[in-house]
Amino acid sequence: MSDLASSTRDTIDPTPTDWAGSAMQRRIRKRYAAERRFKLIGLGAVLLSAGFLAFLLVTMIGNGARGFTQTEVALEVDFPRSSLFLDPAAVQGFGGEQALANADFDTLVGEAARAQYGANGAALFSDGARLRLRDAVRDNPEILRGRATIWLPASTELDSAAKGGGAAAAEAIYDGLAAQNRVRTGLNWSFLTGADSTDPTLVGIWGAFKGSLLTMLVTLALAFPIGVLSAVYLEEYAPRNRWTDMIEVSINNLAAVPSIIFGLLGLAIFLNFMHLPRSAPIVGGLTLALMTMPVIVIAGRNAIKSVPPSIRDAALGIGASRIQVVFHHVLPLALPGILTGTIIGMARALGETAPLLMIGMRAFISSPPGGFSDSATALPVQIFLWSDEVSRGFVEKTSAAIIVLLVFLLAMNGLAIYLRNRFEQRW
Template identity: 80%
Template sequence: MTRGSNPGPWQSPEMTRRLARRHAAEKRFRLFGMGAIGLSLAFLALLLVIMLKNGLGGLDWSFLSGSDSTDPSLAGVWGATKGSFLTMVVTLALSFPMGVLAAIYLEEFAPRNRWVDWIEVSINNLAAVPSIIFGLLGLAVFINTFHLPRSSPVVGGLTLALMTMPVIVISGRNAIKAVPPSIRDAALAIGASRVQTVFHHVLPLALPGILTGTIIGMARALGETAPLLMIGMRAFVASPPQGFTDPSSVLPMQIFLWSDEIDRAFVVNTSAAIIVLLVFLLAMNGLAIYLRNKFEVRW
């Protein structure tokens, strides 16, 4: 028998069967993944169709420019939309810089000891704490202790910032850790200080990943109702807030209140408010993605 006629180990019947099983498993996994994506998109499409069907008829200028009212024909979402915007401004202004600075310190400057390890474990645990616990914390600290105005965007923003900050810290640390050590070594080799290395070289490369975590955290904060219930933002507010300390509502809370109304005419208002909330969320995420792509450094 010639050498070429002897089948190698990859052409043996046993190996052929093993490869066939592997290819079949990969094919099943791809089909399972495509099915999961299709099912998710189907649920999303069903939600959008139902909301558009029920809510498009209620979207008009009076609804978009009005505030809450006991009369469904006069009720609008401008007050809740403005309250959501002011609350998100406070949340982003506090959680983003503090979360990024905490991530930079823990990843680049903090010594490796038990105290730092305890802080890291605490931050990871805070990211999994139920949101209503942050509402209780906001009620106890910001309202009962510091006597800040109840139902105001400043208190809502402070409470949501506490909830969002651990997500930003965790994503920021992962993004900073993903920057190759050679970037740091090269910067230090040409005479840059530790601070210059971090802020001039490491941070620009990690910024897209940090912004991704910020998008996730802010999207979660925008849709929260449980912590805002605890600080009184479910109150009936008939006029839009004029500042950060005025009483206001937010879009998720407004949707919750209208969905609990006995008058069936509020069903249209609820669906229309959900459409406004989705547009608000898409606009906020679109802006964040644009900024992430704009500041992304390719290397």
């Protein structure tokens, strides 16, 4: 009877530890094959992502590197024989800026270019050549007393030919000028120190960069303390009721709202109701702070929640007050997680364009802003505007501006990561 029961049990419930059996070997082979396929799929996904990233970086750097250089053509100007009729004393004395503004440097460039390079000589220079010539006279008015050779920015076609992307005719002209040592290509300092312009050879990134910097300062100054304090209240002090639940749901929903909605909110509140200056960094910062705050609140709550309850109990056990527990123990331990959320929120705000377009930060700004209430634009908006230009010269400037934006983003994230790691090492 016992032998029959044992035989029946073996038939119904065969032992799974028969590693030498054919069924177990098939299952093991399938398991290993599935694991190998999963590894290959994961490796392929990583390689594909790295390939797309490498393609993006190579494309941006390849096109953007040329945006940091500029081609210049030498122009010999005989000021006494020109039609400029500008006295050095008038430039140096009171009202010199007005005298320079009234002087016809455009005609002077055309006359000197035709005298030196022929009837089509003026086509070798960009529209901004007159501004560069005016700056040269302002820096050294004594050149008005004689002849001077001044390096002026080349036209867009000649600049493209110098960088290997121009038409055949422009490349032939460039080769002829290079043989005479009348053309050169060097670092474009005006791109790093100037502002927007209608001429691609004169555009600069500093105006938009300063606008983004001022906007980010306003965003951080508002979103970080308000977001952290909101997270502390909701996690440590707020009672658990329907009102608190409704607030939590609202914050979670706000974190997923499209950014253009915040732009409409900023337009309605800060411009139409509060009448703050249009296209100003303070308005952009306020709008982006509304968008960034929910992200910081959610990250802050999760970081505070991850602090072990034993920390609170130990602090309360030695006589610490509730506020001392929060600000002396809980917040320092939660700060690395809070900074991580801040990095994510600020990185999102730095790359936003739609909210800033809604509040008017797409205006043509020819000079860097002097303060938080001055008219300004931002790097993402500047990139958007340049990408919509017809002139070919703006293509490389757009890529160069993207490189500046990426460097700005990496620097900001690097600082936040350094602060986060420093607090982690302290605890």
